[in-house]
Amino acid sequence: QKEVEQNSGPLxxxxxxxxxxxxxxxxxxxxxxxxxxxxxxxxxxxxxxxxSNGDKEDGRFTAQLNKASQYVSLLIRDSQPSDSATYLCAxxxxxxxxxxxxxxxxxxx
Amino acid sequence: xxxxxQTPKYLVTQMGNDKSIKCEQNLGHDxxxxxxxxxxxxxxxMFSYNNKELIINETVPNRFSPKSPDKAHLNxxxxxxxxxxxxxxxxxxxxxxxxxxxxxxxxxGTRLTVT
Numbered sequence: 001q002k003e004v005e006q007n008s009g010p011l012x013x014x015x016x017x018x019x020x021x022x023x024x025x026x027x028x029x030x031x032x033x034x035x036x037x038x039x040x041x042x043x044x045x046x047x048x049x050x051x052s053n054g055d056k057e058d059g060r061f062t063a064q065l066n067k068a069s070q071y072v073s074l075l076i077r078d079s080q081p082s083d084s085a086t087y088l089c090a091x092x093x094x095x096x097x098x099x100x101x102x103x104x105x106x107x108x109x
Numbered sequence: 110x111x112x113x114x115q116t117p118k119y120l121v122t123q124m125g126n127d128k129s130i131k132c133e134q135n136l137g138h139d140x141x142x143x144x145x146x147x148x149x150x151x152x153x154x155m156f157s158y159n160n161k162e163l164i165i166n167e168t169v170p171n172r173f174s175p176k177s178p179d180k181a182h183l184n185x186x187x188x189x190x191x192x193x194x195x196x197x198x199x200x201x202x203x204x205x206x207x208x209x210x211x212x213x214x215x216x217x218g219t220r221l222t223v224t
Contacts, residue, residue, distance in 0.1 A: 032211070034212065034213075036215075038150075042217070042218075043199055043215040043216060043217050043218050044152065044199070044215045045215070046212050046213070046214060049211075049212055086150065088152065095157065095164055095165060096142075096154045096157065096165055096167075097154065097213060098154075099151070099152040099153070101149070101150065101151055102150055
């Protein structure tokens, strides 16, 4: 059974700090990785996709991928209270996505 | 200008009833999905359709029957509802590309409560 693991949190960071969210996956051949944000009572919203080793930046968000270590992370710079949500890591498995259970992020003023 | 829409948003019904959820996407995507998110917030694929053809059926009870009349619509019919079917059901869509899975965009969800 292919797995995607995330620390459930909550991860509490002060406003303005960098939030670091981590994800490990079991399938060595996975090629596509995604981060989704889900506010309470809302649907998952795609934040970032990453397909190659290294860093990918988009505004305050940076996704980092290390396929050798089977590890993908999401950094949120200058964290804001509005970033408080659950962040879901998703890994492609042939023709579907496997989601982690999510990390709850709390950004306090 | 909603990209992926679902109806209804809330559905409360009794055990044993039959209900349907509808999904429509206006993104021009080729692939549509149904996901179930349980009370512990775990999101799991149920079905996917590509251009009206069933691609994924993830060991879902056969009380659940998806139907795709065209590539912009994917419906989910549930027979003989059980308490354990209570969850949030999300529809999603993605552009079909060769070589892998690409970004999926989710609808607002349908919260199903079975009493």
